[in-house]
Amino acid sequence: MKVFSNLVLRKIYTTLFLILFVSCCSFAQSFTASSSGSKVGLSEQFQVTFTFSGEEINGMKSFKAPNFKDFMPLSGPNQSTNMTIINGAVSASRSFTYILQPRQLGKFTIGSATVDYKGKTFQSNPIHIEVVKGGAQQSQQGGGAKGKNPKSDNVSQKEIGENLFIRASADRQQVLKGEQINVTYKLYTRLNIASLQVSKLPSYPGFWAEENEIIQNINFTNETVNGKQYKVATLKKVALFPTETGQLSVTPFELKIPVYVQKKSRSNNPFDDFFNDPFSNRPEVVDYTAISNTIKVNVQGLPQSNASSSFTGAVGDFSMKVEVDKKSVKTNEPIKLKIKISGTGNIKLITLPEFDIPAGFEKYDPKTSDDLTHGAKIGGSKTAEYLLIPRFAGKKEIPPVKFTFYNTAKRQYQTITSEGFTIDVAQGEGGSGSSGGEVQMLNDDIQYIKTNAGDIKENGSFAFESFWFWLLCIIPLAGFIWLLIFRKREDKLSSNMQLLRYQKAQKMAKKRLKTAGKYLASKNEEKFYAELSNALFGYLENKLGIAKAEFTLENALEELKNRNVPDELVEALMTTARKCEFIRFAPSNGDENPMQSMYDESVRIIIDIEKSLA
Amino acid sequence: MNVMKKILLILFVCSLYSVKLSAFNADSSFAKGNEFYQKKDYAKAAASYKSALDAGYAGASLYYNLGNAYFRDGKIGYAILFYEKAAKLSPNDKDIEHNLKIANLRTIDKVAPMPPFILFRLWDKTILLFSVAGWTTLSFALYLIILISAGVYFTSHVSSYQRVSFLTGIITLLLFAGSVFFLWQRVEYQQNRSKGIIVVQTSVAKLAPDVQSKDSFVIHEGIKVVIEDKVNDWLRIRLQDGKIGWIAVNNLAVI
Numbered sequence: 001m002k003v004f005s006n007l008v009l010r011k012i013y014t015t016l017f018l019i020l021f022v023s024c025c026s027f028a029q030s031f032t033a034s035s036s037g038s039k040v041g042l043s044e045q046f047q048v049t050f051t052f053s054g055e056e057i058n059g060m061k062s063f064k065a066p067n068f069k070d071f072m073p074l075s076g077p078n079q080s081t082n083m084t085i086i087n088g089a090v091s092a093s094r095s096f097t098y099i100l101q102p103r104q105l106g107k108f109t110i111g112s113a114t115v116d117y118k119g120k121t122f123q124s125n126p127i128h129i130e131v132v133k134g135g136a137q138q139s140q141q142g143g144g145a146k147g148k149n150p151k152s153d154n155v156s157q158k159e160i161g162e163n164l165f166i167r168a169s170a171d172r173q174q175v176l177k178g179e180q181i182n183v184t185y186k187l188y189t190r191l192n193i194a195s196l197q198v199s200k201l202p203s204y205p206g207f208w209a210e211e212n213e214i215i216q217n218i219n220f221t222n223e224t225v226n227g228k229q230y231k232v233a234t235l236k237k238v239a240l241f242p243t244e245t246g247q248l249s250v251t252p253f254e255l256k257i258p259v260y261v262q263k264k265s266r267s268n269n270p271f272d273d274f275f276n277d278p279f280s281n282r283p284e285v286v287d288y289t290a291i292s293n294t295i296k297v298n299v300q301g302l303p304q305s306n307a308s309s310s311f312t313g314a315v316g317d318f319s320m321k322v323e324v325d326k327k328s329v330k331t332n333e334p335i336k337l338k339i340k341i342s343g344t345g346n347i348k349l350i351t352l353p354e355f356d357i358p359a360g361f362e363k364y365d366p367k368t369s370d371d372l373t374h375g376a377k378i379g380g381s382k383t384a385e386y387l388l389i390p391r392f393a394g395k396k397e398i399p400p401v402k403f404t405f406y407n408t409a410k411r412q413y414q415t416i417t418s419e420g421f422t423i424d425v426a427q428g429e430g431g432s433g434s435s436g437g438e439v440q441m442l443n444d445d446i447q448y449i450k451t452n453a454g455d456i457k458e459n460g461s462f463a464f465e466s467f468w469f470w471l472l473c474i475i476p477l478a479g480f481i482w483l484l485i486f487r488k489r490e491d492k493l494s495s496n497m498q499l500l501r502y503q504k505a506q507k508m509a510k511k512r513l514k515t516a517g518k519y520l521a522s523k524n525e526e527k528f529y530a531e532l533s534n535a536l537f538g539y540l541e542n543k544l545g546i547a548k549a550e551f552t553l554e555n556a557l558e559e560l561k562n563r564n565v566p567d568e569l570v571e572a573l574m575t576t577a578r579k580c581e582f583i584r585f586a587p588s589n590g591d592e593n594p595m596q597s598m599y600d601e602s603v604r605i606i607i608d609i610e611k612s613l614a
Numbered sequence: 615m616n617v618m619k620k621i622l623l624i625l626f627v628c629s630l631y632s633v634k635l636s637a638f639n640a641d642s643s644f645a646k647g648n649e650f651y652q653k654k655d656y657a658k659a660a661a662s663y664k665s666a667l668d669a670g671y672a673g674a675s676l677y678y679n680l681g682n683a684y685f686r687d688g689k690i691g692y693a694i695l696f697y698e699k700a701a702k703l704s705p706n707d708k709d710i711e712h713n714l715k716i717a718n719l720r721t722i723d724k725v726a727p728m729p730p731f732i733l734f735r736l737w738d739k740t741i742l743l744f745s746v747a748g749w750t751t752l753s754f755a756l757y758l759i760i761l762i763s764a765g766v767y768f769t770s771h772v773s774s775y776q777r778v779s780f781l782t783g784i785i786t787l788l789l790f791a792g793s794v795f796f797l798w799q800r801v802e803y804q805q806n807r808s809k810g811i812i813v814v815q816t817s818v819a820k821l822a823p824d825v826q827s828k829d830s831f832v833i834h835e836g837i838k839v840v841i842e843d844k845v846n847d848w849l850r851i852r853l854q855d856g857k858i859g860w861i862a863v864n865n866l867a868v869i
Binding site: 445446447448449450451452453454455456457458462463464469472473476477479480483484487 | 640641644645648651666670671672673674675676678679682683685686703704709712713716717746747750751754757758761764765768769797801
């Protein structure tokens with residue numbers, strides 16, 4: 001029995017305790033989760049709050065938030081603690097608040113959060129959230145405090161959408177590849193809007209896009225659409241050039257636009273007006289995301305049939321200019337060749353035409369430049385500047401450059417041909433073909449062989465090494481030497497004769513004087529004087545080396561003076577010689593003395609001259 | 615006078631005979647070569663010209679024609695070699711100059727030559743103004759003028775004749791000295807064997823005259839090099855751009 005009673009007693013206690021405990025739990029401790037709404041818009045923020053209530057709030061520890069995998073936490077956890085004393089009973093609560101934003105559309109569950117309290121673990125209830133497109137019509141829930149949330153506006157997204165939208169329009173839906181399409185983005189509004197904020201720019205896959213004009217300021221004009229007046233502004237004007245064929249589309253343009261909306265009064269609640277604060281009538285700002293329509297373009301390929309080989313994809317209307325900076329150069333001097341294509345069309349997608357260079361020229365990679373002009377029709381110019389270096393002299397032809405494009409106005413291919421150039425290349429300084437690399441086959445060829453064998457002779461023999469050369473040298477030299485010797489001998493011979501005469505002079509004079517003496521004895525006056533003058537002049541002739549034909553008394557006297565014969569002797573000679581000549585041609589009559597004295601005088605003079613010349 | 619006439623006659627006959635004797639063989643080989651060349655049988659033409667060379671004859675036209683035959687036969691190295699040889703004998707020949715230029719364009723390597731110093735170029739130009747025969751003739755003419763003016767000077771008793779002949783003699787003597795000097799230089803130039811042409815298709819220049827030595831550079835047929843030294847079967851060569859290496863003797867032919 002005792003055992004029984006013990007059992008019963010224990011059961012009673014346990015039951016009592018359990019009752020007590022459970023009441024305590026259910027009454028004093030709770031851990032709940034709540035959200036600001038079960039339906040939220042994709043772009044909306046909402047709050048999730050986990051609240052723990054209990055007597056001793058400080059006993060709560062280690063709060064663990066659930067995993068918000070489908071939502072993006074923007075802030076939290078923000079803690080707040082409340083204390084309430086009702087009839088002496090103290091109750092406290094602590095809440096953890098998160099602000100979340102949905103990531104995607106759909107229905108999601110936020111899992112349980114946990115806390116430990118006095119060794120026990122409490123779990124919160126899971127919350128179900130439905131994420132809807134745009135701004136969800138919020139269920140009117142909660143009191144005044146919740147109503148202040150800006151998200152819980154009473155202007156529907158649909159309503160805004162009717163009054164504020166972006167329209168993209170293309171000027172054509174059917175184009176050829178490379179043809180220009182103009183796309184305009186316009187903003188239509190009947191609402192007050194604040195500054196625009198681009199959230200997504202359109203993308204143009206399969207196009208080369210170029211903005212026609214960059215819009216700096218948005219200017220609104222009035223336009224009526226479907227009987228409603230809108231303020232309209234052009235946001236963007238883009239020119240598109242398809243680079244592919246087929247159905248191409250342009251992704252929408254998205255703008256985030258803050259809209260000022262007037263709050264509607266809640267007519268169903270008479271107290272609202274009373275409780276509403278006086279500022280509730282001021283406009284509220286609502287963020288609205290405006291998305292443009294998607295443009296679809298059907299792109300067709302260009303006609304294949306008569307596309308020329310020089311067609312490189314240019315579509316539009318173009319002109320070409322080809323220039324060379326000079327037409328006559330020297331070898332190794334660079335020439336600049338400029339190809340410029342200008343006009344309207346897909347200028348950036350153009351490949352510049354190639355051209356052939358004449359043999360003997362080197363072509364370097366061109367310097368290219370683009371110049372784009374914006375406007376209703378996109379155009380501009382594309383320039384390539386080639387550097388050509390002639391390596392060989394001659395007249396060289398640069399053939400004409402061909403450029404083909406598809407003329408969109410005429411709907412046909414059009415080929416432009418430039419003029420050709422004739423370059424006059426003169427031989428410049430320095431060797432030709434000095435550049436490295438492969439040498440081109442030239443038109444220049446070697447000269448023909450020589451047919452005159454006149455210069456072929458035995459190897460290594462120079463003219464001056466031959467015997468004949470030296471013989472030829474010696475012959476004139478020998479002649480010259482012979483001439484010299486001959487001349488010398490002749491000179492010597494003539495000088496010897498003079499010497500002989502010189503040596504003989506005295507002897508001859510003596511001989512003649514002796515004959516004269518005979519005539520003196522026989523008193524033959526005429527013959528005496530003749531012989532005497534002969535002796536005197538003959539002596540002078542021989543002694544002084546004067547030829548008989550050239551002899552005059554004056555010559556002889558001059559010569560004597562030159563040979564340093566004393567003046568009185570020369571004087572005496574002159575007197576005697578004159579006297580002798582005079583008497584010889586004008587004889588006197590028989591006076592003996594002058595003959596004798598003349599004879600003595602002549603002998604004395606000859607002896608004296610002989611002495612002074614010795 | 616009679617003796618003089620006899621001597622001249624003998625000299626004339628001798629000279630005629632000697633020319634006849636030396637030109638006989640070479641002339642026919644030359645003509646035969648030209649015939650083959652005309653028939654576009656360039657290998658045979660080259661062989662024919664070569665036979666004249668081997669017989670010990672030389673001449674700018676022979677070298678030139680042989681160069682042409684080699685050129686047409688595709689042997690650029692030998693073509694350049696013989697053009698260079700022809701140019702050495704006849705430096706101012708436009709045909710030789712032209713063909714040498716064309717042949718040089720066909721070589722694989724392009725070695726940029728260093729531009730020579732202007733004075734050296736001027737010096738070379740003066741030396742190459744005349745051939746050896748030209749300088750010899752000039753010297754001989756000046757020599758005759760010297761003899762004549764000396765003869766006049768020593769035999770004439772008229773003083774004005776003496777003055778003129780003396781002046782002429784002195785000036786001519788100076789010119790003669792210059793002419794002989796240039797003749798000597800010209801002969802030196804012609805006998806200069808310090809330059810060569812690579813005649814094999816590819817030649818590997820080594821850093822040292824040794825087969826095991828490291829390679830310095832590779833040159834191809836037709837390149838003109840300066841020979842600086844010789845060790846056994848190796849030649850030390852210098853390229854026109856200054857590179858130096860050793861190559862085997864048989865890779866090169868001296869100009």
